[in-house]
Amino acid sequence: VTTADPPSARPGPATPRRAGPTPKSVLAPDRLGIGQVVGFSLTAATPMTVVAGVVVTGYAVTGVTAIPVAFVVVGLVLVVFAVGYVAMARHMANAGALYSYVAQGLGRPVGVGAAWTALVAYNALQVGLYGAIGAAAGPLLDTWFGITPSWWVIAAAAWTLTAVCGLCRVDVSGWLLATLLAGEIAIIAVFSAADLAEPAAGAVSTATLNPAGLTGPDVGAVLVLAVLGFIGFESAVVFSEEARDARRTIPIATYVCVGVSAVVYAVASWSMSVATGPDQIVQAARDAGPELFFTLATDQLGGWAGDVGHLLFVTSLLAAMVSFHNTIARYTFALARERVLPARLARTSRRTGAPVAASLTQSAVGAAVIALFAVTGWDPVVQLFYWGGTTGGIGVLTLLGLTSAAVVGFFSSPLRRPDSRSPRPGMSESLWVGLVAPTAAWAALVTGLVLALVNLPTVLGVPDGHPMTVVVPLSLLAALSGGMAYALLLQRIRPEVYAGIGYGAKANLIAVTPARESGIRASEPGVSS
Amino acid sequence: VRSTGRRGDVPARRAGAGVIREWGRQPLAHDFYLLAHDEHSGRSRVRPRIVGLGLAAALIGELILGEPAAAARSDGVPAGGVKVMAWGERLVVCDREPPADDLSRAVYEAVLGDNTRTVQWWITALSGTSLRWVRRRMYRAGLLERRPRQSRWALASRTAWVPTDPGAAALPWARLTNRLQRGERLGEHDGVLLGLLQATGLRECVLDEVPPQARRRTSAVLAELPEQPALLVAHLDAAVADAVLAHRA
Numbered sequence: 001v002t003t004a005d006p007p008s009a010r011p012g013p014a015t016p017r018r019a020g021p022t023p024k025s026v027l028a029p030d031r032l033g034i035g036q037v038v039g040f041s042l043t044a045a046t047p048m049t050v051v052a053g054v055v056v057t058g059y060a061v062t063g064v065t066a067i068p069v070a071f072v073v074v075g076l077v078l079v080v081f082a083v084g085y086v087a088m089a090r091h092m093a094n095a096g097a098l099y100s101y102v103a104q105g106l107g108r109p110v111g112v113g114a115a116w117t118a119l120v121a122y123n124a125l126q127v128g129l130y131g132a133i134g135a136a137a138g139p140l141l142d143t144w145f146g147i148t149p150s151w152w153v154i155a156a157a158a159w160t161l162t163a164v165c166g167l168c169r170v171d172v173s174g175w176l177l178a179t180l181l182a183g184e185i186a187i188i189a190v191f192s193a194a195d196l197a198e199p200a201a202g203a204v205s206t207a208t209l210n211p212a213g214l215t216g217p218d219v220g221a222v223l224v225l226a227v228l229g230f231i232g233f234e235s236a237v238v239f240s241e242e243a244r245d246a247r248r249t250i251p252i253a254t255y256v257c258v259g260v261s262a263v264v265y266a267v268a269s270w271s272m273s274v275a276t277g278p279d280q281i282v283q284a285a286r287d288a289g290p291e292l293f294f295t296l297a298t299d300q301l302g303g304w305a306g307d308v309g310h311l312l313f314v315t316s317l318l319a320a321m322v323s324f325h326n327t328i329a330r331y332t333f334a335l336a337r338e339r340v341l342p343a344r345l346a347r348t349s350r351r352t353g354a355p356v357a358a359s360l361t362q363s364a365v366g367a368a369v370i371a372l373f374a375v376t377g378w379d380p381v382v383q384l385f386y387w388g389g390t391t392g393g394i395g396v397l398t399l400l401g402l403t404s405a406a407v408v409g410f411f412s413s414p415l416r417r418p419d420s421r422s423p424r425p426g427m428s429e430s431l432w433v434g435l436v437a438p439t440a441a442w443a444a445l446v447t448g449l450v451l452a453l454v455n456l457p458t459v460l461g462v463p464d465g466h467p468m469t470v471v472v473p474l475s476l477l478a479a480l481s482g483g484m485a486y487a488l489l490l491q492r493i494r495p496e497v498y499a500g501i502g503y504g505a506k507a508n509l510i511a512v513t514p515a516r517e518s519g520i521r522a523s524e525p526g527v528s529s
Numbered sequence: 530v531r532s533t534g535r536r537g538d539v540p541a542r543r544a545g546a547g548v549i550r551e552w553g554r555q556p557l558a559h560d561f562y563l564l565a566h567d568e569h570s571g572r573s574r575v576r577p578r579i580v581g582l583g584l585a586a587a588l589i590g591e592l593i594l595g596e597p598a599a600a601a602r603s604d605g606v607p608a609g610g611v612k613v614m615a616w617g618e619r620l621v622v623c624d625r626e627p628p629a630d631d632l633s634r635a636v637y638e639a640v641l642g643d644n645t646r647t648v649q650w651w652i653t654a655l656s657g658t659s660l661r662w663v664r665r666r667m668y669r670a671g672l673l674e675r676r677p678r679q680s681r682w683a684l685a686s687r688t689a690w691v692p693t694d695p696g697a698a699a700l701p702w703a704r705l706t707n708r709l710q711r712g713e714r715l716g717e718h719d720g721v722l723l724g725l726l727q728a729t730g731l732r733e734c735v736l737d738e739v740p741p742q743a744r745r746r747t748s749a750v751l752a753e754l755p756e757q758p759a760l761l762v763a764h765l766d767a768a769v770a771d772a773v774l775a776h777r778a
Binding site for chain 1: 631
């Protein structure tokens with residue numbers, strides 16, 4: 001068939017009403033509103049993990065007190081980032097994964113590099129959580145059962161739970177996560193109110209909210225930590241096909257996710273510094289560790305608050321482990337569908353539909369790291385949780401920077417200009433959406449990344465010349481350049497695989513879809529008109 | 530580029546006149562339903578969501594192939610022909626005459642109302658209700674009956690949809706197995722059926738009695754599918770993979 005226009009038929013005379021199937025009734029009216037999309041994308045957010053774990057450890061390790069204002073600043077940057085991001089998401093075949101944006105906007109080699117970087121970063125984050133679960137569950141087990149197991153025993157139990165959930169596709173059910181999320185936010189609000197009610201010097205200090213705190217050389221450290229709190233905001237775009245009025249719902253839901261996270265984390269971390277006094281927060285965090293968030297509040301609220309808080313900290317960590325595990329498994333699955341990773345990793349379970357091969361692979365990584373730390377006796381909280389978290393944070397910052405550059409590249413490509421004979425007219429966005437906002441976000445993210453890399457010893461809380469200051473950037477760089485090299489190799493030896501990069505589940509469609517009228521081909525960046 | 534030969538020119542072909550009645554052959558969606566469920570207990574062999582996607586693709590497949598059930602007019606006159614086709618990525622209507630069958634007609638009219646959507650979009654959009662509607666069509670055709678299911682939990686009593694005649698329900702399976710074993714040509718209908726099984730992950734468990742040598746032939750059969758059915762199968766494959774990627778189970 002070579003005709004230029006698709007064959008079409010005019011609608012015939014109106015059909016009589018009948019009780020059987022109708023065009024309307026065969027389509028499920030499954031439409032999501034803003035609230036539901038926000039709910040689905042926030043379920044991966046585990047605020048207690050961020051507040052009790054990341055914030056407190058961040059105060060202790062970096063000695064920087066500007067963490068609250070960093071959450072506000074990063075929130076603002078991500079809102080600007082989201083402007084171009086949600087616009088580009090409408091043209092993406094694989095909207096949930098940042099690397100596919102990079103593949104479309106900056107070319108496939110950088111895309112594969114981004115994908116590998118993302119895998120390293122997300123695995124560092126997920127495995128890092130195993131280091132925190134011991135510290136979180138230990139006090140509870142001691143109080144309730146009088147047992148004090150080693151951290152790695154608790155971590156192994158959490159690992160088992162995660163591995164089983166991953167295999168059974170227990171995508172911890174929506175209402176359970178929503179309940180936990182509501183509980184966490186409620187208890188954080190209560191604790192923060194209690195902290196603010198009893199300021200250290202008798203007066204509420206706003207010193208840690210002063211943007212001037214972000215002018216020092218240590219700003220990179222707090223930016224990396226703050227980014228961790230927002231991971232998951234990018235997933236709202238996945239629901240665009242199911243959303244009611246997606247052009248409005250998805251952007252608003254994304255902004256709401258970023259806004260809610262920014263407010264919760266800024267207020268919680270600020271109130272802690274108020275309760276101890278801004279000059280004492282670092283020392284208090286070093287003395288108490290993740291316990292700080294709970295001890296500050298239980299002084300005023302009583303022991304019950306500590307127990308509830310601890311319990312929610314544990315469930316929050318478990319939810320974060322399962323949700324990161326599932327994210328990594330899906331990422332791996334999508335890359336395996338594209339054949340960027342071995343195709344075998346795309347195997348799913350017939351019964352449960354879980355990506356079993358990818359899930360088992362991630363579990364194996366987790367088991368290896370837990371065993372390594374158990375044998376060597378390295379510190380689980382600082383060296384596993386915190387270093388894992390910062391490595392992940394730097395990786396995610398890199399990924400976000402690449403994505404905002406990709407948005408600029410995508411919308412400024414000749415195909416996208418209104419005057420070009422674009423295969424999809426009307427794809428071009430306004431100057432603000434397609435150029436100004438993503439460029440501003442890119443500049444801010446790259447600045448943050450450079451500051452973090454320059455001050456890496458502060459970020460990691462180690463002396464200058466510590467091996468970790470080389471290992472962390474080198475592992476991310478290796479992933480990035482390894483992915484790029486692999487993509488260039490694919491271009492030479494497997495061009496058909498190379499063509500499908502960035503299309504995730506739809507990678508196979510590229511091979512069979514004829515070039516005519518094909519939207520997925522039309523959005524290729526390299527095609528000149 | 531796929532070499533499609535005679536079969537590649539699907540829209541030009543009008544299949545109405547020469548429909549070959551095949552052994553136990555049902556509309557595509559019925560065949561797929563029977564293959565995706567246990568013939569005795571009526572339990573599904575894969576997750577209901579995946580069955581729903583497969584049935585949605587099968588309903589579109591009936592229109593793409595211009596199958597008798599979808600094509601015959603209500604007065605019994607065969608008015609066959611291809612009703613919709615994949616145009617690039619999109620699904621578009623290509624015949625003014627709506628199909629006679631109620632369900633096919635509803636799908637046809639839905640597609641008629643919006644020609645901007647991709648095949649995969651339609652598969653996903655229809656998957657929520659396809660199981661219910663296909664069951665109803667099969668129930669009316671006397672292929673399924675409702676039976677209270679003995680539940681392990683005494684409280685819950687659920688209705689099971691069980692084939693009225695397990696022997697007849699196994700016919701599609703017997704036909705596919707038999708043809709693959711004997712190395713016969715599968716034809717368009719069974720080729721698409723095999724593609725749907727492959728995309729939904731059912732191929733392994735449905736064809737478990739086919740010797741490995743014949744099973745290897747299935748890959749060749751799938752590679753030789755004409756353009757339109759191949760596109761349908763590829764879009765179903767992508768829809769199933771996207772269901773794995775979707776955040777909700």
